[in-house]
Amino acid sequence: MKIALFGYGKMGRMIDEISLERGHQIVARIDEKPGEIPYGEMEVAIDFSVPESAVTNIKGCLSKGVPVISGTTGWLERFGEVSDHCEKVKGAFLYASNFSLGVNIFFELNRILASMVDKTGEYEVGIDETHHIHKLDTPSGTAITLAEGIIENSGYKKWALDKEGPETIPIYSHREGEVPGTHVITYTGGVDEIRISHEAFSRKGFALGAVVAAEWILGKQGVFSMKDVLNLGRK
Numbered sequence: 001m002k003i004a005l006f007g008y009g010k011m012g013r014m015i016d017e018i019s020l021e022r023g024h025q026i027v028a029r030i031d032e033k034p035g036e037i038p039y040g041e042m043e044v045a046i047d048f049s050v051p052e053s054a055v056t057n058i059k060g061c062l063s064k065g066v067p068v069i070s071g072t073t074g075w076l077e078r079f080g081e082v083s084d085h086c087e088k089v090k091g092a093f094l095y096a097s098n099f100s101l102g103v104n105i106f107f108e109l110n111r112i113l114a115s116m117v118d119k120t121g122e123y124e125v126g127i128d129e130t131h132h133i134h135k136l137d138t139p140s141g142t143a144i145t146l147a148e149g150i151i152e153n154s155g156y157k158k159w160a161l162d163k164e165g166p167e168t169i170p171i172y173s174h175r176e177g178e179v180p181g182t183h184v185i186t187y188t189g190g191v192d193e194i195r196i197s198h199e200a201f202s203r204k205g206f207a208l209g210a211v212v213a214a215e216w217i218l219g220k221q222g223v224f225s226m227k228d229v230l231n232l233g234r235k
């Protein structure tokens, strides 16, 4: 598969390595100040860049008929615009706030736990996320997806950075050293506490998931998520 990388930072470099291990070819490594982009040479584009450039990069590829995998976080207020564009040009687009298999299992577990706990009315939820000091966006995209999963399965109505009120999920963001990504969901009650967590040991899981998604999207049309790629349904 001929892959173009948009964003050649920490993730772009890791995806490069894993793509080559899986027998793919990198036909473009596009970073800041892209210049001429060789759309004709690429079969699929993978964007792990910066919030300000993600929409331009994604729409540019879709307009040229190139399917796009996007992992960049911090631009999601424009998700509707991008998916409308994808439908309009009959393209293929997949976004995930987190591509790792473990986090996608964690997303499902979070939804089930939220709906069970909600029935008791005994616990208050909080989300903690810890990442490296270079991260540009707060809170993490993964924490937002987790909060959305709780909102869809409980009486919570929205999320906010820090504590706001009974219908708001507080997200506490921590930036420490080189932490690849840790997410903890805590339900605190009067007599006990329930906690689930996911800790990435490196960026390898994110990168592998993005390459698997790129392999999966070839030949497809539409707007997809990792749920379409991974078969995580319950029996």
Ligand SMILES: NC(=O)C1=CN([C@@H]2O[C@H](COP(=O)(O)OP(=O)(O)OC[C@H]3O[C@@H](n4cnc5c(N)ncnc54)[C@H](O)[C@@H]3O)[C@@H](O)[C@H]2O)C=CC1
Residues within 6 Å of the ligand: 006, 007, 008, 009, 010, 011, 012, 030, 031, 032, 033, 034, 048, 049, 050, 051, 053, 057, 070, 071, 072, 073, 074, 096, 097, 098, 099, 100, 137, 206
């Ligand atoms: N969905 C997921 O599983 C994951 C998502 N991420 C997200 O991916 C993004 C990138 O993360 P990192 O690689 O750690 O950041 P990074 O800062 O190491 O790399 C970003 C790169 O984008 C480049 N860039 C700037 N303007 C650009 C443009 N116009 N076109 C293309 N590239 C441009 C920068 O020069 C930099 O090299 C972040 O938004 C991060 O939150 C990170 C890890 C996993």
Ligand SMILES: O=C(O)C1=N[C@H](C(=O)O)C[C@H](O)C1
Residues within 6 Å of the ligand: 073, 097, 098, 131, 135, 136, 139, 140, 141, 142, 143, 180, 181, 182, 206
């Ligand atoms: O910036 C990162 O590093 C990460 N970003 C993603 C996010 O915002 O959730 C995914 C992962 O946690 C690492």
